[in-house]
Amino acid sequence: xxxxxxxILQAVASGYRYGFDVIDATGLPGGTVYPALRRLEDAGILxxxxxxxxxxxxxxxxxRRYYELTRAGRVALADAARxxxxxxxxxxxxxxxxxxxx
Amino acid sequence: xxPHLRLIALLGLIVPRHLRADWRQEWETEFAYRExxxxxxxxxxxxxxxxxxxxxxxxxxxxxxxxxxxLEAGMILDLRYxxxxxLRHKGFTAAAIVTLALGIGANTAxxxxxxxxxxxxxxVDEPERxxxxxxxxxxxxxxxxxxxxxxxxxxxxxxxxxxxxxxxPFALADGAAADRISGAVVSGNYFSLxxxxxxxxxxxxxxxxxxxxxxxxxVLGHSLWRRRFASDPAIVGRAITLNARPFTVxxxxxxxFTGTTRGTATDIYLPIMMAPSTLPGFDAVLExxxxxxxxxxxxxxxxxxxAQAQAALAPVLAELGIGRKPAAKNDPTILxxxxxxxxxxxxxxxxxxxxxxARPLQLLMGAVGFVLLIACANVxxxxxxxxxxxxxxxxxxxxxxxxxxxxxxQLLTEGILLAGLGGAAGVFVASRLTRILTGIQQxxxxxxxxxxxxxxxxxxxxxxxxxxxxxxxxxxxxARQLLSTDVVCGLKGGRGGIVARxxxxxxxxxxGQVALSIxxxxxxxxxxxxxxxxxxxxxxxxxxxxxxxxxxxxxxxxDQERGRRFVEVVTRRVEALxxxxxxxxxxxxxxxxxxxxxxxxxxxxxxxxxxRMPFDFTTVGPDYFRTLGVPLASGREFTxxxxxxxxxxxxxxxxxxxxxxxxxxxxxxxxxxxxxxxVIGVVRNSRVKKVTDEAKPAIYLPLAQNYSANLTLHVRAxxxxxxxxxxxxxxxxxxxxxxxxxxxxxLEALKDxxxxxxxxxxxxxxxxxxxxxxxxxxxxxxxxxxxVAERTREIGIRLALGATRGDLMSMVIRRGLVLTIxxxxxxxxxxxxxxxxxxxxxxxxxxxxxxxFVVVPIGLAGVALLACWIPARRATRLNPLAALRxx
Numbered sequence: 001x002x003x004x005x006x007x008i009l010q011a012v013a014s015g016y017r018y019g020f021d022v023i024d025a026t027g028l029p030g031g032t033v034y035p036a037l038r039r040l041e042d043a044g045i046l047x048x049x050x051x052x053x054x055x056x057x058x059x060x061x062x063x064r065r066y067y068e069l070t071r072a073g074r075v076a077l078a079d080a081a082r083x084x085x086x087x088x089x090x091x092x093x094x095x096x097x098x099x100x101x102x
Numbered sequence: 103x104x105p106h107l108r109l110i111a112l113l114g115l116i117v118p119r120h121l122r123a124d125w126r127q128e129w130e131t132e133f134a135y136r137e138x139x140x141x142x143x144x145x146x147x148x149x150x151x152x153x154x155x156x157x158x159x160x161x162x163x164x165x166x167x168x169x170x171x172x173l174e175a176g177m178i179l180d181l182r183y184x185x186x187x188x189l190r191h192k193g194f195t196a197a198a199i200v201t202l203a204l205g206i207g208a209n210t211a212x213x214x215x216x217x218x219x220x221x222x223x224x225x226v227d228e229p230e231r232x233x234x235x236x237x238x239x240x241x242x243x244x245x246x247x248x249x250x251x252x253x254x255x256x257x258x259x260x261x262x263x264x265x266x267x268x269x270x271p272f273a274l275a276d277g278a279a280a281d282r283i284s285g286a287v288v289s290g291n292y293f294s295l296x297x298x299x300x301x302x303x304x305x306x307x308x309x310x311x312x313x314x315x316x317x318x319x320x321v322l323g324h325s326l327w328r329r330r331f332a333s334d335p336a337i338v339g340r341a342i343t344l345n346a347r348p349f350t351v352x353x354x355x356x357x358x359f360t361g362t363t364r365g366t367a368t369d370i371y372l373p374i375m376m377a378p379s380t381l382p383g384f385d386a387v388l389e390x391x392x393x394x395x396x397x398x399x400x401x402x403x404x405x406x407x408x409a410q411a412q413a414a415l416a417p418v419l420a421e422l423g424i425g426r427k428p429a430a431k432n433d434p435t436i437l438x439x440x441x442x443x444x445x446x447x448x449x450x451x452x453x454x455x456x457x458x459x460a461r462p463l464q465l466l467m468g469a470v471g472f473v474l475l476i477a478c479a480n481v482x483x484x485x486x487x488x489x490x491x492x493x494x495x496x497x498x499x500x501x502x503x504x505x506x507x508x509x510x511x512q513l514l515t516e517g518i519l520l521a522g523l524g525g526a527a528g529v530f531v532a533s534r535l536t537r538i539l540t541g542i543q544q545x546x547x548x549x550x551x552x553x554x555x556x557x558x559x560x561x562x563x564x565x566x567x568x569x570x571x572x573x574x575x576x577x578x579x580x581a582r583q584l585l586s587t588d589v590v591c592g593l594k595g596g597r598g599g600i601v602a603r604x605x606x607x608x609x610x611x612x613x614g615q616v617a618l619s620i621x622x623x624x625x626x627x628x629x630x631x632x633x634x635x636x637x638x639x640x641x642x643x644x645x646x647x648x649x650x651x652x653x654x655x656x657x658x659x660x661d662q663e664r665g666r667r668f669v670e671v672v673t674r675r676v677e678a679l680x681x682x683x684x685x686x687x688x689x690x691x692x693x694x695x696x697x698x699x700x701x702x703x704x705x706x707x708x709x710x711x712x713x714r715m716p717f718d719f720t721t722v723g724p725d726y727f728r729t730l731g732v733p734l735a736s737g738r739e740f741t742x743x744x745x746x747x748x749x750x751x752x753x754x755x756x757x758x759x760x761x762x763x764x765x766x767x768x769x770x771x772x773x774x775x776x777x778x779x780x781v782i783g784v785v786r787n788s789r790v791k792k793v794t795d796e797a798k799p800a801i802y803l804p805l806a807q808n809y810s811a812n813l814t815l816h817v818r819a820x821x822x823x824x825x826x827x828x829x830x831x832x833x834x835x836x837x838x839x840x841x842x843x844x845x846x847x848x849l850e851a852l853k854d855x856x857x858x859x860x861x862x863x864x865x866x867x868x869x870x871x872x873x874x875x876x877x878x879x880x881x882x883x884x885x886x887x888x889x890v891a892e893r894t895r896e897i898g899i900r901l902a903l904g905a906t907r908g909d910l911m912s913m914v915i916r917r918g919l920v921l922t923i924x925x926x927x928x929x930x931x932x933x934x935x936x937x938x939x940x941x942x943x944x945x946x947x948x949x950x951x952x953x954x955f956v957v958v959p960i961g962l963a964g965v966a967l968l969a970c971w972i973p974a975r976r977a978t979r980l981n982p983l984a985a986l987r988x989x
Binding site for chain 1: 124127128130131132134135136138157159160161162163164166167168
């Protein structure tokens, strides 16, 4: 597993479960993150599902697609963490992105 | 629509259809969420808008990644569809696969041997820096004594390393039975010079090759290790017996490295220092300065060219006393190295042993190439014919919106699928064929050579390339026709405007096939005539009903006394076998091309100045000539009364009698070769050496007075040789199981074996010729059947207008025959241009033999007529009413 893939997994494990959130958390370009998410999903390391309708309706917006680690994903991340000396997954600090409102 | 969402919608088109909706929703909701975090679109700063758009561009990479799945899905669909199409037309599929398997298989098999014997470099480090040494006009390999080798070894700085090797047969005893195997005695630097690595264990080095008889170590060839020791990983350190002497196995070569004689596999390697104690009669080989027995292979210095190396070698040769005649036979100051030594490219090792196969194999490669072309033309023809029935299907797909690229991919997939199946079956055919080719090879040579016919990565790559190319050709052939179909016309099931053009292409394919098969058939015809002429040669002996068995008593550790006892016991026991008429011994194997040649003086004959008097010397036992069916012209045969103590006697052949005693009977004259002997008989000439060689003057010596350790038993059976063969084999093996016996064969088989290269070419060319003619017949039949089906309506009209059935028949047959005749003319012209390459390979037949050039086209026309007749008859049986309604 490459360092970039491990970083993405680490981000998902830390609670960044949407594509854009992972992009923000890792600082990686979207062109890298999305294909990596697809590949990890194909490999059974991540699973993807649609957000609950109820949650989305409360916002209100259409449901988003979120990713989480499978059991194999957790094992793979543990391996990668040992190899790359990654920090413990930390929960996302739900910082809002920079707003144009002043 | 917002620009980033418009881009997502656009990029979504790349994503496979079944994933597209989800994909768009995922991206759109991400943007919606991000916008909800920012502000209403109208109030966003331009920088945030730009950021959103920039993010949407990364969807391109995501979509592109998913596009792969679309391709995969398409390919699986294409494959599934292709398999379904092939299964639906089982007859067509089977015909195409068998055709391709034979074409590709024959190509792979011949390429395998050709690659190893002619093309491939030795699997060693930097083979281009290797050099071999030859001498004389015939460019014979340079053979030197051990003293000359050591003198040369370190003297030429541009050739810093020279290794020596010598091939010999060995008897390998392991438990009860003994095998005759091919071995190489090599210098200690042989493996390090080549830069090869062992599969297991180690190789011996210079230190193992210093003291005579000290290091009884042996390296096994990979194939012997696999064959004889079942790839035993614990072989290193094990003791084996070679020529009745114990040796320790120290390593096994890698499977790729099979020695420095190309195309053959060496079974064992042992150090030069073990030669005196292991090779019979070689006790003094290291001390004798003029005993040439070693071949050399050198490695040039990194920047040296062969020309430079040769220039540097010349003064060294002069300094060593080369070219001077030795005063005495074993004059130690003169080393037996000829002065005219050439340094040649050694990257492919030595190849004289397999040189006779190189030309036939090149020829066969050309022939199988033609056969593959014919096979491809045939399959392309079949596919073109099938394209007609698929016109409607393709038109529907085009009308439903399939792009021509999509259809092309489908057709290519089908073509490659068909070729792939043909290629896979072809590898199977090739493995059988190489087994046959290496199985019937000549086993008679003095040093056994095992042809290496393993199909490894290179031939497989070749097969893969051929397969893919043929697959693409098949896919593209009908594609051009199908994609130019008028969709509306195709949908209606009509012919469109493509029939005429397609028929022209198919006719051209038939003409090409006929022409190519004429070339192959002419080649086959010439080889058949040549082989017949070879087999019809009167060898002067009667090989039918004779069985042979050869022994190398020296390799079994027999001295002269024990050897003579062995001969007596075998004679007595084999003579007592049922079905045996007579038994005799000789020191040569008939038709093996191995003879002892020497000079002799004839009392009363004064040679002209400079006249050379070479004789073939053969040592034979009593009854030899009667057993082989060679009649006596005068005098008597050797009998049991010719003993070591009786006066020395010899027998000569008619060639010697005619040359040295013209018009006189030589019986009673004397011949001297060291000691004088009386000529007691003259036998008729026989061609035991090589069937194509004219008989040369020969002297036969009695075995009782001239012991030889290399002996062949000849047994004449009362009825059938083959029925006696197993009994003889069993009897001689029972007498001493540890003695390797070889050439247990009928003399007929040995004679056939000596014509190995000729038989191989003839057999394969005939096989390929038959294949070519069958393919042409199938192609012609298929094309005319299709033409009749296409012209059903026209035939109906003709019938309605009063055409007779004879008219219709001649109309169809004429078409087929015109194509055959045009193809034959082209083929005969092509054959006349090409057969020149056969010169030198043919015996007793001219490359432009009129009989072959007449019979082949007529025979082909006969087959073509038959192939035309079936569809022609179908045309005459059409019901005019049904034919008129046909469309």
